Amino acid sequence: MHLINTLSSIFIAVSCAVTIIPAHTAGNATWPYQKYQTVNYTPPWLKFDGRAPAYGKHLFIAPDGATAFQAAPTILNLTNGELIWNGPKGHAFGFGVQQYDGQDVLVYWNGTSFPEPVGRGNGAIHVLNSHYEEIAVVTLAGHFVELTPGASYESNIDLHEIYITADDTLLVTANNVTQTDLTSVGGSEDGWIVDCQIYEIDIATNEVLFSWSSLDHLEELPLTASLYHLGSEGYNGTTQSKAWGYFHINSVAPFQDGYIISSRYLCSAIAIGADGCVKWRIQGRDGADFTLGNGTNFCYQHDVRTLPVRPRENESFVLHMHDNSNCPIDNGTMASSGLVLNVHPATRSVELSQRLRDPSKPIYAIAQGNFEPMLEGSFAGHGWIPVAEEFSFSGRRLSKVQYGAAVARPGGGYLSGVRGTLSYRAFKQAWTGCPLTRPDVVARTEGNATVVYVSWNGATEVSGWEVYGGMAAGNLTHMSTVAKTGFEMKIRVPTIRHVQVMALLRPWIEDPSADACGYGDNVSTGVVAVRSVK
Ligand SMILES: *[C@@H]1O[C@H](CO)[C@@H](O)[C@H](O)[C@H]1NC(C)=O
Ligand SMILES: *[C@@H]1O[C@H](CO)[C@@H](O)[C@H](O)[C@H]1NC(C)=O
Ligand SMILES: *[C@@H]1O[C@H](CO)[C@@H](O)[C@H](O)[C@H]1NC(C)=O
Ligand SMILES: *[C@@H]1O[C@H](CO)[C@@H](O)[C@H](O)[C@H]1NC(C)=O
Ligand SMILES: *[C@@H]1O[C@H](CO)[C@@H](O)[C@H](O)[C@H]1NC(C)=O
Ligand SMILES: *[C@@H]1O[C@H](CO)[C@@H](O)[C@H](O)[C@H]1NC(C)=O
Ligand SMILES: *[C@@H]1O[C@H](CO)[C@@H](O)[C@H](O)[C@H]1NC(C)=O
Numbered sequence: 001m002h003l004i005n006t007l008s009s010i011f012i013a014v015s016c017a018v019t020i021i022p023a024h025t026a027g028n029a030t031w032p033y034q035k036y037q038t039v040n041y042t043p044p045w046l047k048f049d050g051r052a053p054a055y056g057k058h059l060f061i062a063p064d065g066a067t068a069f070q071a072a073p074t075i076l077n078l079t080n081g082e083l084i085w086n087g088p089k090g091h092a093f094g095f096g097v098q099q100y101d102g103q104d105v106l107v108y109w110n111g112t113s114f115p116e117p118v119g120r121g122n123g124a125i126h127v128l129n130s131h132y133e134e135i136a137v138v139t140l141a142g143h144f145v146e147l148t149p150g151a152s153y154e155s156n157i158d159l160h161e162i163y164i165t166a167d168d169t170l171l172v173t174a175n176n177v178t179q180t181d182l183t184s185v186g187g188s189e190d191g192w193i194v195d196c197q198i199y200e201i202d203i204a205t206n207e208v209l210f211s212w213s214s215l216d217h218l219e220e221l222p223l224t225a226s227l228y229h230l231g232s233e234g235y236n237g238t239t240q241s242k243a244w245g246y247f248h249i250n251s252v253a254p255f256q257d258g259y260i261i262s263s264r265y266l267c268s269a270i271a272i273g274a275d276g277c278v279k280w281r282i283q284g285r286d287g288a289d290f291t292l293g294n295g296t297n298f299c300y301q302h303d304v305r306t307l308p309v310r311p312r313e314n315e316s317f318v319l320h321m322h323d324n325s326n327c328p329i330d331n332g333t334m335a336s337s338g339l340v341l342n343v344h345p346a347t348r349s350v351e352l353s354q355r356l357r358d359p360s361k362p363i364y365a366i367a368q369g370n371f372e373p374m375l376e377g378s379f380a381g382h383g384w385i386p387v388a389e390e391f392s393f394s395g396r397r398l399s400k401v402q403y404g405a406a407v408a409r410p411g412g413g414y415l416s417g418v419r420g421t422l423s424y425r426a427f428k429q430a431w432t433g434c435p436l437t438r439p440d441v442v443a444r445t446e447g448n449a450t451v452v453y454v455s456w457n458g459a460t461e462v463s464g465w466e467v468y469g470g471m472a473a474g475n476l477t478h479m480s481t482v483a484k485t486g487f488e489m490k491i492r493v494p495t496i497r498h499v500q501v502m503a504l505l506r507p508w509i510e511d512p513s514a515d516a517c518g519y520g521d522n523v524s525t526g527v528v529a530v531r532s533v534k
């Protein structure tokens with residue numbers, strides 16, 4: 001912001017140009033959205049309740065569902081609610097920053113999703129570098145059977161998990177409809193069921209390195225352990241289209257020499273060895289192989305991970321998750337929370353470390369969600385309910401950000417309603433975005449002035465804009481320099497016929513003589529002819 005004082009501008013009027021379109025004005029917007037002159041993006045308006053320091057981090061969401069006005073991977077500024085990057089429109093489950101090949105990358109799942117109560121999908125994982133170039137698309141081919149007879153998909157990665165390991169492999173889940181003996185739960189000998197699978201895939205080659213199937217482990221993970229009893233929501237296993245989703249896998253992460261997975265309907269965190277054997281199971285209500293301490297109960301949970309990621313055998317570790325005990329088969333029971341447990345494998349015991357929720361404004365999410373420990377506290381996305389919360393280390397709710405319509409709970413907080421707007425996961429993360437596109441500029445004559453609008457989708461390193469203009473395309477002079485305060489800036493200059501805009505870049509913290517993107521020079525748009533309006 002060191003540029004403003006060196007100006008020789010004639011007259012300037014600057015503002016951040018976003019228009020907030022209120023809910024319902026377009027007939028189909030259930031929540032206000034942002035609208036621009038330069039680009040056709042309509043990300044949600046953010047409503048804040050308390051605001052934690054951003055520490056240079058941003059909000060990563062992928063609004064989706066029946067009422068999301070725009071479904072797209074979206075990065076928004078947690079300080080001022082402004083858009084930072086609007087990705088390609090479509091499903092983008094699990095959108096956020098991970099590390100691959102030594103660099104920060106954006107990841108998301110795209111494909112065909114089957115809404116609740118099925119709550120699964122078949123698709124591929126997209127990996128983008130800091131230039132927003134797709135550097136990998138990880139797929140899973142194979143003979144997968146679906147609820148709809150004859151249906152098949154090019155790639156069968158489920159929408160629930162994207163975990164890039166330190167070895168640059170990808171952990172994902174998948175589902176396969178098949179038949180098995182359901183007599184233990186009152187079904188037939190060849191009933192239809194959903195087999196839950198995990199895959200470890202080498203990102204560079206797309207080669208499957210490891211696979212695991214829940215139905216291969218019925219001795220340790222029996223059908224009778226499912227809390228989603230045969231016939232729940234009509235899935236009674238009598239036909240292919242009513243295959244019973246007894247397990248519902250929704251996360252996989254590295255653990256010890258193998259993996260830790262989350263089964264929503266076994267209400268369990270399950271440790272799996274490198275050989276695929278089940279080491280143990282922690283069930284959130286009766287403990288299964290562990291003794292549960294006071295306040296450690298969980299069920300129907302999402303996003304199960306450990307710290308450290310790979311503890312030694314028998315070493316105590318932290319297990320954390322998004323606990324949504326409140327689900328369609330147990331609705332209205334327990335508010336969602338970020339849950340942090342201390343697990344002691346040597347004594348097979350579990351203790352409560354922290355349960356993070358705002359008791360005065362509880363959120364009852366029936367599905368989805370994530371929970372992320374951060375350097376400065378922790379962050380929870382509530383999935384089905386379009387709200388994310390940040391907590392301090394001591395567990396105080398610091399901020400709440402809402403990005404879609406939600407059902408208000410009498411007395412405060414939110415209840416799950418019917419299909420609305422969701423973001424399967426939500427993250428607060430740092431990101432340096434260096435688009436290879438040019439900034440977008442439009443300019444119009446309005447009365448005695450020209451109004452210039454400029455934005456640059458995904459560019460995090462812009463500190464300001466320089467505007468050049470003139471009556472002839474080949475004779476442009478400096479007209480204005482402004483600090484960037486929002487995604488799209490509106491700058492009024494005297495009447496001109498041609499305009500060019502240059503992005504001024506922030507000095508890179510590691511080398512103030514350069515910029516973090518390595519552009520080398522500040523980046524300009526082409527010369528744009530000014531349109532006239534009456
Ligand atoms: C909302 O309605 C407008 C006008 O009827 C229509 O052009 C637009 O496509 C609709 N948008 C969505 C997201 O349905
Ligand atoms: C899915 O189930 C079908 C039917 O049992 C089986 O033929 C197929 O191999 C399974 N696919 C996978 C990927 O497990
Ligand atoms: C299973 O559900 C179907 C409807 O989806 C119903 O017609 C059938 O009678 C049910 N079978 C049993 C054994 O419950
Ligand atoms: C269990 O924890 C609750 C608070 O979470 C506390 O009120 C209660 O006294 C505890 N019970 C025992 C037996 O420690
Ligand atoms: C872990 O504990 C079990 C049971 O106490 C013991 O048999 C095993 O040797 C221990 N493993 C290691 C690596 O210490
Ligand atoms: C959960 O309960 C709320 C009311 O408590 C209701 O509005 C909602 O429809 C229920 N959701 C489901 C999926 O049953
Ligand atoms: C441009 O017109 C507005 C009124 O439309 C007036 O207030 C303003 O002073 C004019 N500016 C210049 C530079 O003539």
Ligand SMILES: *[C@@H]1O[C@H](CO)[C@@H](O)[C@H](O)[C@H]1NC(C)=O
Nearest residue numbers: 077078079080084460461485
């Ligand atoms: C986010 O907004 C704050 C406050 O306006 C601003 O200082 C910061 O530069 C913005 N970040 C980005 C990446 O635009």
Ligand SMILES: *[C@@H]1O[C@H](CO)[C@@H](O)[C@H](O)[C@H]1NC(C)=O
Nearest residue numbers: 469470471472474475476477
């Ligand atoms: C270039 O534009 C400036 C004012 O914007 C004008 O004074 C100058 O005469 C122009 N030069 C040419 C070669 O047209």
Ligand SMILES: *[C@@H]1O[C@H](CO)[C@@H](O)[C@H](O)[C@H]1NC(C)=O
Nearest residue numbers: 003463504505506507521522
């Ligand atoms: C680019 O912008 C920086 C300020 O952010 C400025 O110091 C530098 O001189 C500019 N470079 C060019 C080529 O205009």
Ligand SMILES: CC(=O)N[C@H]1CO[C@H](CO)[C@@H](O)[C@@H]1O
Nearest residue numbers: 088089090091110111112126
């Ligand atoms: C980014 C991306 O791949 N988006 C695609 C997701 O899938 C839909 C259709 O299924 C496409 O329209 C999007 O372009």
